[in-house]
Amino acid sequence: GESVGLHLPTLSVQEGDNSIINCAYSNSASDYFIWYKQESGKGPQFIIDIRSNMDKRQGQRVTVLLNKTVKHLSLQIAATQPGDSAVYFCAEKIMGYGNKLVFGAGTILRVKS
Protein backbone atom coordinates (compact mmCIF):
# COMPACT_ATOMS: atom_id res chain seq x y z
CA GLY A 1 0.00 0.00 0.00
CA GLU A 2 0.96 3.65 -0.32
CA SER A 3 3.02 5.01 2.55
CA VAL A 4 1.45 7.73 4.62
CA GLY A 5 4.81 9.23 5.50
CA LEU A 6 6.85 9.96 2.39
CA HIS A 7 8.72 12.95 3.80
CA LEU A 8 8.85 12.21 7.51
CA PRO A 9 11.94 11.65 9.69
CA THR A 10 12.89 7.99 9.86
CA LEU A 11 14.21 5.93 12.74
CA SER A 12 15.79 2.60 11.80
CA VAL A 13 16.41 0.06 14.55
CA GLN A 14 17.50 -3.53 14.73
CA GLU A 15 14.93 -6.08 15.82
CA GLY A 16 15.19 -6.58 19.56
CA ASP A 17 16.65 -3.15 20.27
CA ASN A 18 14.77 -0.42 22.11
CA SER A 19 13.30 2.49 20.13
CA ILE A 20 12.81 6.07 21.25
CA ILE A 21 10.57 8.40 19.26
CA ASN A 22 10.45 12.06 20.23
CA CYS A 23 7.89 14.80 19.88
CA ALA A 24 7.98 18.48 20.76
CA TYR A 25 4.86 20.50 21.46
CA SER A 26 4.48 24.23 21.78
CA ASN A 27 1.30 24.95 23.70
CA SER A 28 1.67 25.08 27.47
CA ALA A 29 -2.12 24.66 27.78
CA SER A 30 -1.93 21.12 26.39
CA ASP A 31 -3.20 18.80 29.11
CA TYR A 32 -3.51 15.40 27.41
CA PHE A 33 -1.15 13.60 25.07
CA ILE A 34 -1.56 10.45 23.00
CA TRP A 35 0.73 8.34 20.85
CA TYR A 36 -0.77 6.76 17.75
CA LYS A 37 0.63 4.15 15.37
CA GLN A 38 -0.41 4.26 11.72
CA GLU A 39 0.27 1.46 9.27
CA SER A 40 -0.01 1.93 5.53
CA GLY A 41 -3.63 2.13 4.38
CA LYS A 42 -5.03 2.16 7.93
CA GLY A 43 -6.26 4.72 10.37
CA PRO A 44 -4.24 5.75 13.45
CA GLN A 45 -4.26 3.18 16.24
CA PHE A 46 -4.06 4.23 19.91
CA ILE A 47 -0.90 3.12 21.72
CA ILE A 48 -0.73 4.96 25.03
CA ASP A 49 -1.79 8.25 26.57
CA ILE A 50 -0.70 10.50 29.42
CA ARG A 51 -2.22 13.45 31.21
CA SER A 52 -0.27 16.56 32.04
CA ASN A 53 -0.29 15.82 35.78
CA MET A 54 1.96 12.81 35.16
CA ASP A 55 5.50 12.53 33.82
CA LYS A 56 5.65 8.83 33.02
CA ARG A 57 3.22 6.08 32.08
CA GLN A 58 3.94 2.49 31.15
CA GLY A 59 2.06 0.00 29.04
CA GLN A 60 2.95 -3.32 27.54
CA ARG A 61 6.42 -2.82 25.98
CA VAL A 62 5.79 0.94 25.71
CA THR A 63 6.55 3.87 27.98
CA VAL A 64 5.62 7.50 27.48
CA LEU A 65 7.64 10.25 29.13
CA LEU A 66 6.42 13.82 29.44
CA ASN A 67 8.71 16.75 30.22
CA LYS A 68 6.54 19.81 30.61
CA THR A 69 9.48 22.09 31.35
CA VAL A 70 10.83 21.73 27.82
CA LYS A 71 7.52 20.69 26.25
CA HIS A 72 8.81 17.32 25.13
CA LEU A 73 7.15 13.94 24.81
CA SER A 74 8.79 10.63 24.04
CA LEU A 75 7.66 7.09 23.27
CA GLN A 76 9.92 4.23 24.20
CA ILE A 77 9.32 0.81 22.67
CA ALA A 78 11.14 -2.09 24.30
CA ALA A 79 12.43 -5.06 22.28
CA THR A 80 11.23 -3.62 18.99
CA GLN A 81 9.63 -6.13 16.63
CA PRO A 82 9.07 -6.07 12.84
CA GLY A 83 5.37 -5.55 13.51
CA ASP A 84 6.22 -2.22 15.14
CA SER A 85 7.22 -0.78 11.75
CA ALA A 86 4.82 2.08 11.05
CA VAL A 87 4.45 5.85 11.27
CA TYR A 88 4.11 7.15 14.82
CA PHE A 89 2.28 10.36 15.66
CA CYS A 90 2.03 12.25 18.91
CA ALA A 91 -1.21 14.15 19.44
CA GLU A 92 -2.25 16.67 22.06
CA LYS A 93 -5.47 18.05 23.42
CA ILE A 94 -5.27 21.71 24.30
CA MET A 95 -7.30 22.90 27.26
CA GLY A 96 -9.87 25.43 26.15
CA TYR A 97 -9.77 24.32 22.54
CA GLY A 98 -12.46 21.68 22.77
CA ASN A 99 -12.06 17.95 22.25
CA LYS A 100 -10.08 17.95 19.02
CA LEU A 101 -6.63 16.44 18.80
CA VAL A 102 -3.68 18.31 17.30
CA PHE A 103 -1.24 15.92 15.65
CA GLY A 104 2.49 16.25 15.21
CA ALA A 105 4.29 15.59 11.95
CA GLY A 106 5.05 11.91 12.59
CA THR A 107 8.10 9.63 12.58
CA ILE A 108 8.63 6.55 10.45
CA LEU A 109 9.93 3.57 12.43
CA ARG A 110 11.67 0.86 10.38
CA VAL A 111 12.66 -2.35 12.13
CA LYS A 112 15.43 -4.36 10.52
CA SER A 113 15.42 -8.14 11.01
Place this chain on the structure above:
Amino acid sequence: GAGVSQSPRYKVAKRGQDVALRCDPISGHVSLFWYQQALGQGPEFLTYFQNEAQLDKSGLPSDRFFAERPEGSVSTLKIQRTQQEDSAVYLCASSLAGGYNEQFFGPGTRLTVL
Protein backbone atom coordinates in the same frame (compact mmCIF):
# COMPACT_ATOMS: atom_id res chain seq x y z
CA GLY B 1 -18.35 -4.81 13.21
CA ALA B 2 -16.64 -3.63 16.33
CA GLY B 3 -14.75 -0.68 14.89
CA VAL B 4 -15.36 2.55 13.03
CA SER B 5 -16.15 1.94 9.38
CA GLN B 6 -15.94 4.37 6.48
CA SER B 7 -17.15 4.21 2.90
CA PRO B 8 -16.12 4.36 0.23
CA ARG B 9 -12.51 3.45 0.93
CA TYR B 10 -11.38 5.11 -2.28
CA LYS B 11 -13.03 7.86 -4.28
CA VAL B 12 -11.87 9.47 -7.50
CA ALA B 13 -13.64 12.66 -8.50
CA LYS B 14 -13.25 15.09 -11.36
CA ARG B 15 -12.60 18.66 -10.34
CA GLY B 16 -15.91 20.39 -9.73
CA GLN B 17 -17.84 17.27 -8.71
CA ASP B 18 -19.54 16.88 -5.34
CA VAL B 19 -18.63 13.96 -3.09
CA ALA B 20 -20.13 12.42 0.04
CA LEU B 21 -18.09 10.39 2.51
CA ARG B 22 -19.76 8.21 5.11
CA CYS B 23 -18.72 7.29 8.63
CA ASP B 24 -20.29 4.62 10.84
CA PRO B 25 -19.00 5.14 14.40
CA ILE B 26 -18.79 2.54 17.12
CA SER B 27 -22.25 1.90 18.49
CA GLY B 28 -22.98 4.03 21.55
CA HIS B 29 -20.19 6.52 20.95
CA VAL B 30 -21.42 10.02 21.58
CA SER B 31 -18.55 11.93 20.03
CA LEU B 32 -17.58 11.87 16.37
CA PHE B 33 -14.67 13.64 14.69
CA TRP B 34 -13.55 14.20 11.11
CA TYR B 35 -9.90 14.74 10.24
CA GLN B 36 -8.10 15.39 6.96
CA GLN B 37 -4.71 13.79 6.34
CA ALA B 38 -2.61 15.03 3.44
CA LEU B 39 0.12 12.76 2.11
CA GLY B 40 3.13 12.71 4.41
CA GLN B 41 1.45 14.70 7.18
CA GLY B 42 -0.42 14.12 10.40
CA PRO B 43 -4.22 14.28 10.54
CA GLU B 44 -5.75 17.75 10.86
CA PHE B 45 -9.02 18.38 12.64
CA LEU B 46 -12.05 19.33 10.56
CA THR B 47 -15.15 19.09 12.74
CA TYR B 48 -16.66 17.52 15.88
CA PHE B 49 -20.13 16.26 16.82
CA GLN B 50 -21.60 15.41 20.17
CA ASN B 51 -24.62 13.30 19.33
CA GLU B 52 -26.32 15.21 16.50
CA ALA B 53 -24.98 18.60 17.51
CA GLN B 54 -22.01 19.97 15.58
CA LEU B 55 -20.10 21.67 18.37
CA ASP B 56 -16.93 22.59 16.54
CA LYS B 57 -16.44 23.17 12.82
CA SER B 58 -13.42 25.42 13.11
CA GLY B 59 -11.24 23.14 10.99
CA LEU B 60 -13.43 23.06 7.88
CA PRO B 61 -11.25 24.73 5.23
CA SER B 62 -14.03 26.43 3.27
CA ASP B 63 -17.78 26.64 2.90
CA ARG B 64 -17.52 23.88 0.30
CA PHE B 65 -17.13 21.44 3.20
CA PHE B 66 -20.23 20.40 5.09
CA ALA B 67 -20.78 17.66 7.69
CA GLU B 68 -23.90 16.29 9.29
CA ARG B 69 -24.95 13.67 11.81
CA PRO B 70 -28.74 13.98 11.81
CA GLU B 71 -29.60 11.08 14.14
CA GLY B 72 -26.52 11.15 16.29
CA SER B 73 -25.02 8.03 14.73
CA VAL B 74 -23.88 7.87 11.09
CA SER B 75 -22.15 10.98 9.79
CA THR B 76 -21.58 12.27 6.28
CA LEU B 77 -18.87 14.67 5.15
CA LYS B 78 -19.80 16.40 1.92
CA ILE B 79 -17.43 18.34 -0.27
CA GLN B 80 -18.93 20.47 -2.99
CA ARG B 81 -17.18 21.53 -6.21
CA THR B 82 -14.09 19.50 -5.36
CA GLN B 83 -10.67 20.95 -6.12
CA GLN B 84 -7.30 19.25 -6.47
CA GLU B 85 -6.15 20.50 -3.08
CA ASP B 86 -8.99 18.51 -1.51
CA SER B 87 -7.12 15.30 -2.37
CA ALA B 88 -6.32 13.62 0.94
CA VAL B 89 -7.36 10.82 3.26
CA TYR B 90 -10.44 11.71 5.29
CA LEU B 91 -10.47 10.02 8.68
CA CYS B 92 -13.40 9.60 11.01
CA ALA B 93 -12.98 8.89 14.71
CA SER B 94 -15.46 8.23 17.50
CA SER B 95 -15.24 8.17 21.27
CA LEU B 96 -17.55 7.42 24.19
CA ALA B 97 -17.58 11.07 25.07
CA GLY B 98 -15.30 14.05 24.79
CA GLY B 99 -12.59 14.95 27.22
CA TYR B 100 -9.97 12.30 27.86
CA ASN B 101 -11.70 9.41 26.15
CA GLU B 102 -9.78 7.49 23.50
CA GLN B 103 -10.65 8.36 19.92
CA PHE B 104 -10.99 5.26 17.74
CA PHE B 105 -10.19 5.88 14.09
CA GLY B 106 -11.66 4.32 10.99
CA PRO B 107 -9.54 3.27 8.00
CA GLY B 108 -10.22 6.50 6.14
CA THR B 109 -11.45 7.40 2.67
CA ARG B 110 -8.76 8.29 0.16
CA LEU B 111 -10.10 11.06 -2.09
CA THR B 112 -8.30 11.84 -5.31
CA VAL B 113 -9.47 14.85 -7.31
CA LEU B 114 -8.33 14.90 -10.93
